Amino acid sequence: MNSPMPTQKPARREASKLRALLRALRNSNVCVLYQTSDLAYLWAENLPxxxxxxxxxxxxxxxxxxESTAARLDAAKLLVLETGEPQSVEIAVSHGDQLRWFELSIDCDRDGADTVIGVVTTAVDVTELKRREQVLKTLLREVSHRSxxxxxxxxxxxxxxARFTGTVDDFLFKFRGRVQSLSYSQDLVTDSNWRGAQFRELVRSQMQKYIDVSDPRFTLSGDDPYIFPGAALHIGLAIHELIVNSTSYGALSSGQGTVAISGKLENIGTERMSLLIKWDEKVPGSLRESDLNARFGSAVLERIVPISVxxxxxxxxxxxxxxxxxxxxxxxxDL
Structure with missing residues (x-):
């Protein structure tokens, strides 16, 4: 038979319970403080x-x-002493060049006659939570701004x-293509954690719907910097307009034309440093229909994109x- 559990005296059980509670407290970010009725501290456990x-x-x-934080706390504690009702307060305390945040739960302590004789405060360090909330708010503001x-x-x-199309079907065809272009660029920006998109990857993402990037009619060369998010969307749109016009009327509408795209860093090491993006399209014969390309394409290439970047x-x-x-x-x- 199993021997019965030894009977502990009540005092020993309480002492054992207290030790266990104190160990648990020390392994947490919770602090407990006790003040007498004149709000002078008597003891504290697990001080930050x-x-x-x-x-x-x-x-x-x-x-x-x-002083201002202490005055707010004193007011809450005096209310606890007066009414016996618990209070909750959040405070920020300077620590070097940073702030530490605490959530405080304030309650009264009573004696055997149910008289309020002190104040018990439980303080939980919520600094990391506050920092995460701040980061989340910043990210949400950034997402809202970008959206x-x-x-x-x-x-x-x-x-x-709409200005440069004559029919609904024509509008829908062109509009869908341009929105899809933005989608391709946006995917690259999102995948990079909003850093942007590498130039060559941006070009390939726009070209791949219309031509195999390994097609000998197409070449991509030069430097490969990271394009920042806003610029990436507009440069992607410019590439989209060029490739659509090329596949409709130009070099890539036949089997003999060529398209070469390059990116070159200019004036390296100076304040005038820039990225020069070039599109060079060669077509055997004549571009008799080139003047029919979408006038909005010209607006994008000559006004909207340059102004935006x-x-x-x-x-x-x-x-x-x-x-x-x-x-x-x-x-x-960015390089």
């Missing part, structure tokens, strides 16, 4: 490091924190597309091909 060197028996809150920018771009695309552009349509260059300032990319 910011108070270890300054807390002492008989101390008051004004010795541990800023508004993206919606503004889409609205502009819709309006400009604070850069400059040139766009030339000749009988034997198309050249486009976009000079992107250093503020729009």
């Amino acid at each position: 490091d910011i108070w270890v060197d300054i807390w002492h028996v008989g101390a008051h809150d004004r010795e541990l924190m800023q 508004k920018n993206l919606l503004a771009i889409i609205q502009s695309i819709a309006m400009q597309t 604070n850069g400059t552009s040139t766009y030339n349509i000749e009988d034997d091909g198309v050249t486009y260059s976009l000079d992107v300032p250093r503020s729009q990319f």
Whole structure:
């Protein structure tokens, strides 16, 4: 038979329970403090490091924190002493050049006659939680800002597309293609944790729907910096317009034309450093229908994109091909 559990005296059981509770407390970020009815501290367990060197028996809150914070705490504790009702307070305490945040639960202590004789405060360090909340708020603000920018771009695309199309079907075809272009660029930006998109990857993402990037008619060369998010969306849109025009009327509408895209860092090491993006399209014969390309395409390439990236552009349509260059300032990319 199993021998019966030894019977512990009540005092020993209480002492054992107290030791276990204190061990658990020391392994947490919770501090318990006790004050007498005159709000002088009598004892404390598991003090945070910011108070270890300054807390002492008989101390008051004004010795541990800023006067305004201490006054708010005193008011809450006096209310507990007066009404016996618990109070909750959140405080921030300076620690070096940072703030430490605590959530305080304040309750009264009563004697055997049910008279209020002191105040028990449980303080939980919520600094990390506060920091995470701040990071989350910052991220949400950034997402909101970027979403508004993206919606503004889409609205502009819709309006400009409508201006230069004659039928609903034509509008839908062009508008879907341009929104899809934004989607490809946005995917790259999101995958990079909002850093942006590498130039070559940005170009390939726009080209791959229309041509195999290994096709000998297409070459991509030069430097490969990271394009910042806003610039990536607009440069992607410019590449989209060029490739659509090329597959519709130009070099890639036949089996003999070629398209070469390059990115070159200019004025390296100076304040005038920039990324020069070039599109060089060669077409055997003549571009008799090139003047029929979408006028919105020209607006994107010559006005909307350069203005959006604070850069400059040139766009030339000749009988034997198309050249486009976009000079992107250093503020729009990272090496």
